[in-house]
Structures are given as C-alpha cells and as structure tokens.
Amino acid sequence: MAGRPWDASYHDGPAPWDIGRPQPAIVRVASAGGFAGAVLDAGCGTGENALHVAALGLSVLGVDVAETALALAREKAGARGIEAEFAAADVFQLERLGRRFETVMDCGLFHTFDGDERPGYVASLASVTEHGGTLYVLCFSDEGPDTGPHPVRQEVLRAAFDPSHGWNVAAIEPDRIQTRFHVDGAPAWFATIKRI
Ligand SMILES: C[S@@+](CC[C@H](N)C(=O)[O-])C[C@H]1O[C@@H](n2cnc3c(N)ncnc32)[C@H](O)[C@@H]1O
Numbered sequence: 001m002a003g004r005p006w007d008a009s010y011h012d013g014p015a016p017w018d019i020g021r022p023q024p025a026i027v028r029v030a031s032a033g034g035f036a037g038a039v040l041d042a043g044c045g046t047g048e049n050a051l052h053v054a055a056l057g058l059s060v061l062g063v064d065v066a067e068t069a070l071a072l073a074r075e076k077a078g079a080r081g082i083e084a085e086f087a088a089a090d091v092f093q094l095e096r097l098g099r100r101f102e103t104v105m106d107c108g109l110f111h112t113f114d115g116d117e118r119p120g121y122v123a124s125l126a127s128v129t130e131h132g133g134t135l136y137v138l139c140f141s142d143e144g145p146d147t148g149p150h151p152v153r154q155e156v157l158r159a160a161f162d163p164s165h166g167w168n169v170a171a172i173e174p175d176r177i178q179t180r181f182h183v184d185g186a187p188a189w190f191a192t193i194k195r196i
Helices: 006-010 024-031 048-054 067-080 091-097 118-128 156-158
Strands: 039-042 058-062 085-088 101-107 129-140 167-177 186-195
Touching: 006 024, 006 067, 024 048, 024 101, 024 129, 024 167, 024 186, 039 048, 039 091, 048 067, 048 101, 058 091, 067 085, 085 091, 085 101, 091 118, 101 118, 118 129, 118 156, 156 167, 156 186
Parallel strands: 039 058, 039 101, 058 085, 101 129
Antiparallel strands: 129 186, 167 186
16 A cells, blocks of 8 residues: 555545455355354455345444445445444554454455554454454465465464464465456465464
8 A cells, every 4th residue: 555545545436455246255154154243344445245244144343444435335235235334443453342253354454464563453353352253364375376465475374373362273275365456366365263
C-alpha cells in the first residue's frame, strides 16, 4: 500500500482483492464445517467472506479500518438479507472489542504487515480467540510463478504463530488467492492455526 490509506483503495471501483465473491478457500472450509461459534473476520473489506459464513447461520463480526469498505459490506448484507455485523476496528487492538471468538479468519491481511508489525497483530488475535479456537490465514505464498505482492514464506507463518505466542500451527496447505488481476489466482498458503 506504500503509505496509501486503506480507505482510498475502495474509492475508485473495486480494489484488486475485491473480487465480489468469497475466496474459494473460505467456501471450501465453510462447507466442510470449519466454522463454529462466534466468528471474526479480521480486515473484512467489503465483506464477501464474512457474508458467506454468516449466510450459513453463524454469528459473524467483520472489522476493518476502511469505513468505505464497511459501508459496502453493510449494504450487501441488507440487499442479500444476511444478518452480519460490520464494525470499524484496528486489528492491532482487537481486545478493545471486549468480545471473544471461536473462529477467526484473515483473508489477505497478514501478508500486508511487516515483520516488526506481526508480533503485535498475532498478540491482538490471541487476545480475542477462545482457547481451543481456530484461526484461518489465507496469505500470498512465495512458491510458484506469478506470486502476489508481499509473498510470505511458510516459515514466517510458523514462527509468527508458534506456541510461545499462544498458537499451534495445525496445517499449512498450498492454495490460491483469487484477485481481479490473476486469471486463476495467485499462489497462497492456507494456514489452520489453533489457539492454545
Ligand atoms: C487485502 S484487503 C483484504 C480484504 C478482505 N479480507 C478480502 O478478502 O476482500 C486487507 C483489508 O484489511 C484492512 N486493514 C488493513 N489494516 C488494518 C488494520 N490495522 N485494522 C483493520 N483492518 C485493516 C484493509 O482496510 C483492507 O480492507
């Protein structure tokens, strides 16, 4: 983003990641029963992933710093008759929500943070995730041609979410992130991480 405020990326038409449908990885995990209890979407954008999970009957809160994205997410929820909550919040201060979640998803946010920002983000996620709860991280990977911006090495995920930070990485699978500029998506990791 090179210093550009996040909200601005929603002003002139859809942002590169705003594909108008949920990420296939989220659809797949949701249909396999991977979401349970109260769900948090960290950096929800215009809400496609949150709305997909909410449409299954789960209680979902999407948070973002971009008010324009949140307004679009609320509009979609209303138009589709889906009950979901969208609120402005900084993912570095999630404890301020005063709530806890059994399932948390991060689609395309972790990889935007620098190495020195990650510990604070990981601690913030830990502060709102129930012990035994599940975090899903879908991020650009460094493996394969046509990688997305800010590709992440698998070891970076494992180091960020290690037991000393309150997490156990259950699985990291190769996946794809769909964007508006990749015909078949960009190489990604789909990480399933358990809160200790
Ligand atoms: C790459 S976009 C992904 C959006 C959405 N998850 C999706 O898949 O379409 C990252 C999102 O995280 C939001 N974001 C960035 N930093 C944030 C922060 N500190 N707190 C909350 N949201 C943040 C941005 O505004 C943006 O909507």
